[in-house]
Amino acid sequence: MRKMVWAAGALSATTLGLVIAAGLAAGSDSGASGDDGGGVDRTAKGAPKVATGTLEQIAAKAECAPDIQTDADELRQANCQNEDGRFVLATFATDRGERDWLNSAKDYGGTYLVGRKWVAVGDPAVVGALRGRLGGTVERASHHS
Numbered sequence: 001m002r003k004m005v006w007a008a009g010a011l012s013a014t015t016l017g018l019v020i021a022a023g024l025a026a027g028s029d030s031g032a033s034g035d036d037g038g039g040v041d042r043t044a045k046g047a048p049k050v051a052t053g054t055l056e057q058i059a060a061k062a063e064c065a066p067d068i069q070t071d072a073d074e075l076r077q078a079n080c081q082n083e084d085g086r087f088v089l090a091t092f093a094t095d096r097g098e099r100d101w102l103n104s105a106k107d108y109g110g111t112y113l114v115g116r117k118w119v120a121v122g123d124p125a126v127v128g129a130l131r132g133r134l135g136g137t138v139e140r141a142s143h144h145s
Contacts, residue, residue, distance in 0.1 A: 048132070048133070048134070048135045049135055050115045050116060050134070050135035050136050051115055051118070051133075051134040051135055051136070052115070052116060052117075054076075054091065055068070055076045055077075055078055055089060055090075055091040055118075058089060058091065058115075058118055058134065059078060059080055059089055061133055061134055062080060062082060062087075062089065062120070062130055062133050062134055063082045063083070063133065064080035064081055064082040064087075064089075065080075066078030066079070066080050066089060067079045067080070070090075073093060074092065074093050074094075074097055075090060075091070075092055075093070075097065075101070076090065076091045077089070077090045077091075078090075080120075084125070084126050084129035084130065085122060085123055085125065085126035085129075086122060086123075086126070087120050087121060087122030087123075087126050087127070087130065088120070088121045088122065089118065089119075089120050090118065090119050090120075090121070091117055091118045092117045092118065092119075093117070094117070095116065095117060098114075098116075098117055098118070098119065101119070102114065102119065102139065105119075105121070105141075106139070106141035107141075108141075109141050109142055110140070110141055111123070111124045111127045111138065111139075111140050112127070112138070112139045112140070112141075113127045113130050113131055113134065113136045113137070113138055113139075114136050114137045114138075114139055115134060115135065115136040115137075120134065120136075124140075
């Protein structure tokens with residue numbers, strides 16, 4: 001139980017840092033084509049199969065050299081840049097850890113590309129371009145004060 005409490009605290013602190021670094025720069029565009037009204041774009045026209053693997057493997061598919069910022073058992077996070085722009089890539093040890101992180105991060109707004117046990121955060125145009133490389137689902141959240 002103690003380990004879970006520590007992990008949740010570490011995840012929350014990392015979530016805040018990640019969202020401040022990348023999420024605040026991302027705008028909200030919940031009216032985009034394919035949006036299900038809940039901030040999730042479920043259209044998959046031409047999107048590739050959803051990427052899987054380690055942070056480094058997913059970064060390679062995104063054509064970026066990851067600058068690792070967090071390297072923990074529960075979460076690995078890197079700043080990335082490719083020809084489409086800058087973004088943050090995070091991988092998670094569990095599906096639940098990813099969902100908990102997303103639920104917390106969405107309080108800060110932003111645009112997220114979500115795969116299984118990974119998330120990319122960045123400007124909506126960058127996230128859209130990444131979707132063409134990595135597959136996944138685009139989730140958007142409005143900033144709530």
